Amino acid sequence: MANKVDVVIVGAGGAGGIVGKELAEAGMSVVQLDKGRWFTVSDAVHDELSSDRNVPRSITKLEGLAENPRSFRRDENSPTQVAPIGWNAFGVGGGTMWYGAAAWRFHEEHFRMRSTYGRPEGTTLEDWPLTYDDLEPHYEKAEYELGVAGLAGADPFGPPRKKPYPVPPLPTNPQGELFATAARKLGLHPFPPPFAILTENYQGRAGCIRCPFCIGFVCEVNAKSSTAVTVIPTAQAADNYTLKTKCVVDRVVTDDHGHVIGVSYFDEHGLHNFQAAHIVVVSANAGESARLLLNSRSRLWPNGLANSSDQVGRNLMTHIGANSYGIFDFDIPHEWGPGPSMAVNDFAEGTLGGGHIYNFYVHHPIRFARRRPPGAPRWGKAHKEFQRKYFRRFMHMNADVADMPAEFNRVEIDLDLRDGWGIPALRITRRFLPIDIEHSKFVSARQREILEAAGAIEIWSAPAGGGGYLGQHQCGTCRMGEDPKTSVLNRYCQTHDVDNLFVIDTSCFVSFPGHNPSLTAQAIAYWSSDYIRREWSSGALRRV
């Protein structure tokens, strides 16, 4: 076929953007399709109400949400409803255009949770088929190619690293000072957390101006190291790379032998096209990647493409959070972005269900109007007085807490619900396990201790176990493993069933420690791209 390319990549997000650049750099012809558009600094509308991520159902919807419905149920016996708005972003760079840019490495033990702690009943906890050592050079490459700020050696629990961070950490703000003092008082080990945000000039981009609109906003100076301002423009400089935006892939197409031969998609004019390719890489996020495989049924793949294991869509994890709040009788100005300034990893390893604790992003007045201790008035005179008295005397502790994989937590195809292109939508089934709730409560109790040591006069925690709607941090739906009967992908994100099909994003995660997933997905993108490059040059993945 005339327009057949070496590789077609579905999705130009945090992981896919890296794959595109790596394979183009290796000389392969690449077509990358993304359903969203380009976002630029001119899209950086910086007020609280303009961010759907921060004020749900707000003035600006994340583009594409209306055309991309999903249904949700807590478990098999609960009613299915149209899912509340998630935060999945559509656009070049994917979530990395809007995210808070936390850039954690997972720790060594996080890749071998089952052999360290056993498998809790009702879960599918498993070791990863790769180790921290396998990924270490790729973490490093991600940090250096994207631009990650941090302070090497400051975290005594952090995994070993060979090089310092490419740029220094964000300066400590007043909340960070208070957090650090309190944490040290408790014998904990505070340190400045790593961010994919530049703090000084690096590779032609300027440093963060510390505006208060970071998480949920497009960066106004491109200091946030999104793939849209780093690796994707690098890829675009190559003649053998083409990025097509506003293209919605509905199906990965297979031949009579069950191999993939390309993808069909609707272009921005709604025309249905076919892109032939030797290799198909799906990097559409853990919800959409699984959906695409499940929607790509055929005679040879009646349960969904590459799904002989029946594991596609299962083992969905989303992080169970822990959130605690404290008010003080003294001012703690929190107006310089991004806001998180100190973290502790004391509870992020050495336990089955831990997580890192940090002070949260800059808070804004609308959301603060909903931050009240249990029983406090939600309106009226007393509400206004609280708002006035405590807006500048408030600290929010957040944590991502590990949640356990389980078969019943999954995404499937909802045949009654279709998206704007007529493609069957996702149905999410998601409930946290009692053990997840326990872990979240453990971490929020630690948050309250820190707030107390910091001198808070009233402290409360959010109830554990809400959410899980697949807006962010979703992972695990095409897990890696050595056994094709119990996993979808091998250690290089290649499907066990079809050798020229890869799923490269957080779908591959086997377990989910209490750290943000992006940097690990990105390290895996480098690792898997390396493998594809090697296999391609050996001729293994080429088909006539």
Next chain:
Amino acid sequence: MKLIRRDFFRRLLVRMAALGLLGKSGNLYFLAHAQENVGELAEGCKFLNVSQARTLEAIADQVIPSDDFPGGKEAGVLYFIDNALAGWRGQDRWDYVAGLEGVDESSQIMFGSKFSDLDSDHQIKVLEALERGEARGEIWRRFQISEGRDGGSSSQRFFNLVIRHAMEGYYSHPKYGGNKDSKSWTMIGYVGAPRQ
């Protein structure tokens, strides 16, 4: 003042739908005609009529009462919500049309007057009844406030919706119309974007 519509049949349908007499088709009717309202358009508004605006403004002034800083009324919360209903929150229009009528009905039942004519203590009592989901009235019983809202009964859901929008208006960027002269930001010491 601009007259939106004087159409007896339409009024009747809206009324019937508000009372749930059309069942599910009532909601469908609303959705299909979501561009229009009945009655005289309130001054400075794009969607709400005079009576609805009066009720909403009085609610906003209880949700955020005035003290040495403006209350919801003075800050312009009515105009913020009206503007939202005319545009980016168009899907909430009929919750407001029914809900504001429901508030007036409950006020009549509890204290014999429309909400905006009650004294402050009575207004607070009506709102507390809404908040607890105990407000009485045909409209709350019949009308389904859109699914997916927080809260149990229709009155609770509507009240939560109004609080949400009032806070969004009062504490948002002044350009959205509900935070006149940034007074709420001055009050809490919020600097917004310090660079600008």
